[in-house]
Amino acid sequence: MKKLINDPADVVIEALRGMAAAHPDRLRVDLENKVVYRKDPIRSGKVGLISGGGSGHEPMHGGLVGLGMLDAACAGEVFTSPVPDQMMAATKEVDGGAGVLHIVKNYTGDVMNFEMAAELAAAEAGTEVQSVVVDDDVAVQDSLYTAGRRGVGTTVLLEKIVGAAAEEGRSLADCAALATKVNGNGRSMGMALTSCTVPAAGKPTFELAEDEIEVGIGIHGEPGRKRVPLAPAREVAAMLVEPVLADLDFTGDSGAIVMMNGMGGTPLIELYLMYHEVAQILEKSGVTIARCLVGNYITSLEMAGCSVTVLKADDDLVGLWDAPVNTPGLRWGV
């Protein structure tokens, strides 16, 4: 295992120290609870927005804390959900009297830990908590009888959009409804060229031959839909975009916000090249791209690969997307 780390057990806390050191003007990091906060306390009357999950997906979530986006992010160990204590601490801290929204990715562990935190926070501090569970990964069969789809790329877009809504003073109920709408409008699909290595495990999560790719990969190296031979970018783009379009109709009046996301080990030159392919397919399919993001936003440690997220976005969503945001990972308008 080749990584820029010290002891594998200290990766998360040391990275949080780095975040604290790098962004003293914008962030405050509670190292005890492993929670990243905005530097300034929450504005009274503003809905508090919390997310969190296993580490290793940076900039999500800690790097998405700031004006117009999250108020707090709870960092679990690498690929391991945080525990309710962290979310409770965060929930109390960002309760500005208007309630707190938990943004949870649909993994059993995340869902259950956030659920416990919400119960405990309501019981202990009387904070009103609502939750949205993001489940946008079309690689996974959705069914009432399974754990359902995983939460992936739409999470980033949702945190931006609902962050803007909270910033402009929308109520908890409105923010929660908006979050549900964004989740319903977003779909993602990812692929991997290489595996990642969890520091504590010390060896690659899976093996891929030099001429194979995994299509439908999750953000923790979970298996995908299929393992296929290495293919040119334009075919890979089709493998990602087609299942997304098959799952939801993105044509019509609304435009789409598209994220061409890198898994951590893929350079920008490849992401731009892939975006060109993805944009072509979308346009040919009658999808109007209103906005886009190209870069590493929801990653899987050093995994090489990418994912595509498409979000059906009406004027309200695009307006909220364009609103100012000032986080280490996403910034405009400020």
Place this chain on the structure above:
Amino acid sequence: MKKLINDPADVVIEALRGMAAAHPDRLRVDLENKVVYRKDPIRSGKVGLISGGGSGHEPMHGGLVGLGMLDAACAGEVFTSPVPDQMMAATKEVDGGAGVLHIVKNYTGDVMNFEMAAELAAAEAGTEVQSVVVDDDVAVQDSLYTAGRRGVGTTVLLEKIVGAAAEEGRSLADCAALATKVNGNGRSMGMALTSCTVPAAGKPTFELAEDEIEVGIGIHGEPGRKRVPLAPAREVAAMLVEPVLADLDFTGDSGAIVMMNGMGGTPLIELYLMYHEVAQILEKSGVTIARCLVGNYITSLEMAGCSVTVLKADDDLVGLWDAPVNTPGLRWGV
């Protein structure tokens, strides 16, 4: 070779198409000449800022074009300097009457091609051109009798700072003098955990054993100072920072702008962890960190590794650093 590409011969042009598609609001891409321009023509009286070099270092340089930074970036083939035709085209295009500054990294090919372009542009169009050659890589011995130090991380900081100066209307002579000052104040050192693979070559540029790292690597996979056993992050940080500090005195009244840069294949979690180590060493050595950047800014395709750049920055430099910038790769204040 596992990459998200189509034909290796088309990587640069297709990535440029992706940039054009992703940033229609901010950039204009001349696909013929492989030059990335700001969308809006240059403001009359503003000094034009051009950089360029081989591709594969994204976001540098194309992703650093925009308000408060470059006016144009010439993209060569991967790791190959662009040709004078490209720079001439760019030079004519961004001549707003106040002259044009060429920002050149110190590689024989880049220097000679930019030199020819400057001569031709002066002869053909009568454009006043000045050049600054960045040579900040302390891994390489500097001497009158060699090609000198390579230009690496300081280039990014210089483009930001001189970009702000040009934006606020400083003259060509002032911009050139400022660029020379920034170059004189900046030092960098990099290392690699893994090699990169040039698409056209199809195989890794060099081999590193599973327990080896290359210290003092260049941004094209050029060999470094030494090959040493894999070491903990805090030792790697020392190997990078110490030669930088040994080369220039960063203590005193001025603060420093520090860039903790990823080589393309290193995830953010490791860069933050490394930044923590680097910041500690700098502070212990009496260097005051005024500003910092953590992320992938000057990369080497998918190489895993990082580099540290330290720039001695007085109030003028910090003020210019803080000025608004709006490029795909760097954005604030707008």
Place this chain on the structure above:
Amino acid sequence: MSVANLQSFTAWIEDYARVVSEQADYLTDLDRAIGDADHGSNMKRGMTKAAQLATDEEFTSVDAYLKKVGMSLVSNVGGASGPLYGTFFLRMAGAFAGVEEAGVAEIGQGLRAGVEGIVARGKAETGDKTMYDAWAPALEAFDAATASGDLAAALTAAAEAAATGRDATQDLVARKGRASYLGERSRGHIDPGATSSTMLLESAARTLA
């Protein structure tokens, strides 16, 4: 006709902590096959902390102790098993309010309350290939053995039924938890949580009666 008191419960937790520590690699290997290779380290981390509680603090009631055990698991395990085992002990603690000497009836109620907590939290049904596939038959076997009034016999029967349920998870396709992403590919592997749950009952049979 033995009964379990605070001391027995402390012994249970300490014994189980020893078992999951010893078996951590095995549990993690099971989780590597169909999950994310951390169940053993999760359980070891959580139970080591839980077992430490009685050393660090003087407890005066079973329910206070089990509540702390549950809280400790919730706070230290994370993932799916943290809330599940945490809720198990929290609910069991609730069932023991005021009870200092637990006989077969009380233990039966405690286990049932705990398992109801697991179901409330995880919404698993029989055949989903989760820890519930060990717990459901175990509760049934325990109840069937209650008539004898012998706690030891009831716990042993429960542990044996859990082991059978655990082994039966091998042929199932997972419909809950991380393993469910694997679909058909999850078949052929024993569920790690069913395995650690069986160990918990085996430990109970050794320590509570």
Place this chain on the structure above:
Amino acid sequence: MSVANLQSFTAWIEDYARVVSEQADYLTDLDRAIGDADHGSNMKRGMTKAAQLATDEEFTSVDAYLKKVGMSLVSNVGGASGPLYGTFFLRMAGAFAGVEEAGVAEIGQGLRAGVEGIVARGKAETGDKTMYDAWAPALEAFDAATASGDLAAALTAAAEAAATGRDATQDLVARKGRASYLGERSRGHIDPGATSSTMLLESAARTLA
């Protein structure tokens, strides 16, 4: 007492394009050892375009033709060798203004002007382990042979001297270009540019006289 005319110069460029295409892998391998493994492909790409010029366009003077060759190399090669070889031909073109029949004296002046261009551009000195280490002895040998008045003999002498200079680069430590980053590690390898320059003179000996 042969002289070179437009046709000879065209033959030279075409012959050299063939040689560097055939030897592209070899030149690239030399560059892989101490550079960035592209000298062969750079030269092949540039010379293929340059050799095409005479097919696409009718030239009426040597200097116009060589100027286009130089411009084409500058525009298509990039890297260090593009400006160096480009400047070589541009300067040589300058020396041939008005000259349509180049004898040994004119060729000598042309080569010298070209090499001065390489030096002006690259600032290399003897022993820096660059193409100049082939050119410097070649010019000397050419001049020494000029007395005979035999262009063929002079070009052959120049090519032989270039080859000797090329081989001598093996023992040198690079002080210019990419190879200089290697310091001591650059020793033991022949310089790729000195090799392609020698080929250019060998080609001249075959075609210009």
